[in-house]
Amino acid sequence: MANKLYQISDDTPIAMLTVGQLRNVISESLEEKMPKAQESSNNAEKRYVHGVSGIKSLFNCSYPTAHKLKETIIKDAVHQQGRVIIVDADLAMKLFRDHQQVKSVRSLGNK
Numbered sequence: 685m686a687n688k689l690y691q692i693s694d695d696t697p698i699a700m701l702t703v704g705q706l707r708n709v710i711s712e713s714l715e716e717k718m719p720k721a722q723e724s725s726n727n728a729e730k731r732y733v734h735g736v737s738g739i740k741s742l743f744n745c746s747y748p749t750a751h752k753l754k755e756t757i758i759k760d761a762v763h764q765q766g767r768v769i770i771v772d773a774d775l776a777m778k779l780f781r782d783h784q785q786v787k788s789v790r791s792l793g794n795k
Contacts, residue, residue, distance in 0.1 A: 731773040742773055743780070757783045 692705060701709070733742050739758070740750040753776075754762050754769070761776035762769060 733771045733773050733776075735769045738769075738773075739771055739776070742771070742776065753780070 692701065692709065698706065733739060736747060736750045736754060739745075739754055740747055743750065743753060745753070754771075758771065758776040758779050761772045761779055763771070
């Protein structure tokens, strides 16, 4: 009960806090920052790569293969204006996976 009467200020040394008080201070601080973290996480969900070299590193392939992917399979994930190329990495991976699944289904029909 004495702990609740003791006011914790910004000048209170951490060594003067009990474990329960420290836990409360940390949880209150996290609760204050949670809405801000959720807003920024919406923007952080999108992952982009830049240029053909970004596609190359995303798919771990050669430069010519990355250029072919840009022009064909992942075309819907690519946004290009002049020489600037931006690729939605998650959408590109989804398009690539979907293409591979269609390709594997087609090969099953040929047997």
